[in-house]
Amino acid sequence: MKQTKFHGVFEKRQGKRKQILTKNIAPGKIVYDEKLIRDKGEEYRTWDPRKSKLAAAILKGVKEIGIRPGSVVLYLGASYGTTPSHVSDIVGKEGFVFALDFAPRVVRELVFVCEERKNMAPMMFDANQPQEYKKKIIRPVDVVYQDIAQREQAEIFLKNCERFLDKKGIGVLAVKARSVDVTKKPGAIFDQVKQKLEKHMIVIDFKRLDPYEKDHCIFICRRK
Structure with missing residues (x-):
């Protein structure tokens, strides 16, 4: 097991194939169909790039993700908790993940993930209405991460970065081209x-x- 350039993200090679993993903050528990691997007394979770855009970005060689041990992250579009759970692993016990989604059915499942992870809280709000949850987030966050399949993806992201992102923070925006406009090329x-x-x-x-x-693509941004 080898530490990558991103603290809290590890890699393991299987022949020519590189697999990335995070150290499991909830030992013995899985969130989706990831595998648990033990190495030198520690438990790691495999991170599937076909089920996580952040994992895909790391394997594509992105230079920065902003997320590290101790980070406070606002995660917009948390869905069932696949990627947020790995973010929870990375930030560790000193960090925190606000995991936001708007769909009641999804949030019900997300609650179960958060119950196993004390550094992660579910929030059921519309990411396009940040004024509705501004009182839940009492300090600027280190990272705003957004993965929302809506036409106004960029506008929603900018609105949340303006309100919640620390001046030295990082914004990460995953974009699904077909959600913006199906008539144009990605x-x-x-x-x-x-x-x-x-x-x-x-x-x-x-x-x-x-x-x-x-x-799909991913943008990594800083505040001006």
């Missing part, structure tokens, strides 16, 4: 999103996520 959509972001933030990295996630 590359054109990504360029359009980049232009919107650059009016308010500094884009420090961009990666398309093929072959793990078709027609």
Whole structure:
């Protein structure tokens, strides 16, 4: 087991194939169909890049994710908790993850994930209405991570970064091109999103996520 350039993210090679993992903050528990691997007395969870855009971005060589041990993360679009659970592993006991989703059925499942992870709290709110949950987040966060399949993805992301992101924080935006406009090519959509972001933030990295996630990309941003 080898530490990657990102603290809290590990790698293991199987021949030519590189597998990334996180150290399990809830030993013995799995969240989806990941495998548990023990190494030198520690338990790790395999991180599937086909089920997590953040894992895909790491394997595609993204230069920064902003998430490290002790980070406070606002995660927009937490869904069933697949990627948020790995973020929970990375930030560890000194960090915290606000895991937000709008769908009641999804949040019901997310609650069970959070019960096993004391550094992770479920929140049922609409990410497009940050004023509704501003009292839940009492200090600026180190990272705003967004993975929401809505047409106004960039606008929602910027709104939340403006309200919650620390001045030295990192914003991570996963974009699904087909959710923005099914009539345009993904590359054109990504360029359009980049232009919107650059009016308010500094884009420090961009990666398309093929072959793990078709027609998806990820932007890494800082505040201006």
